[in-house]
Amino acid sequence: MDICDKVVLGDYICILALEDGVDIIGMTRGRDTKFHHTEKLDKGEVMVAQFTENTSAMKIRGKAKILTRYGELYSDQE
Numbered sequence: 001m002d003i004c005d006k007v008v009l010g011d012y013i014c015i016l017a018l019e020d021g022v023d024i025i026g027m028t029r030g031r032d033t034k035f036h037h038t039e040k041l042d043k044g045e046v047m048v049a050q051f052t053e054n055t056s057a058m059k060i061r062g063k064a065k066i067l068t069r070y071g072e073l074y075s076d077q078e
Contacts, residue, residue, distance in 0.1 A: 011050065011068075012048055012049065012050045012051075013058070013066055013067065013068045014047070014049075014066070014067040014068075015046065015048075015049065015064050015066050015067075016044075016045075016066075016067075017041035017042060017044065017045045017046075017062065017063075017064050018043065018062075018063040018065060018074075019043050019062055019063040020042045020043050021040060021041075021042070021062055022042075022045075022060065022062035022063065022075075023038060023039070023040055023059075023060070023061040023062060024038065024039045024040075024041065024047060024049065024058060024059075024060055025037070025038050025060075025061070026038070026049070026054075026057075026058055027055065027056060027057040027058065027059065028054055028055070028056065029055065029056035030056075036054065041062075041064070060075045061075070061076075062075065062076055063075060064076070
């Protein structure tokens with residue numbers, strides 16, 4: 001594992017559900033991107049997620065506040 005891998009694999013995000021039924025979908029790393037894990041959050045619930053050797057991306061469906069080391073953003077905003 002080189003230094004770039006360590007930086008990516010150490011990254012966390014925090015997701016705060018702003019409504020019931022927010023879906024978080026983990027997507028695989030590698031040749032074929034596939035869904036590998038899903039979670040459902042209700043309003044007020046928080047999930048702390050980490051990018052790993054298996055997780056290269058996350059899809060968030062529903063209204064949520066997302067905190068990253070790069071700042072904060074909101075999903076499902078018009």
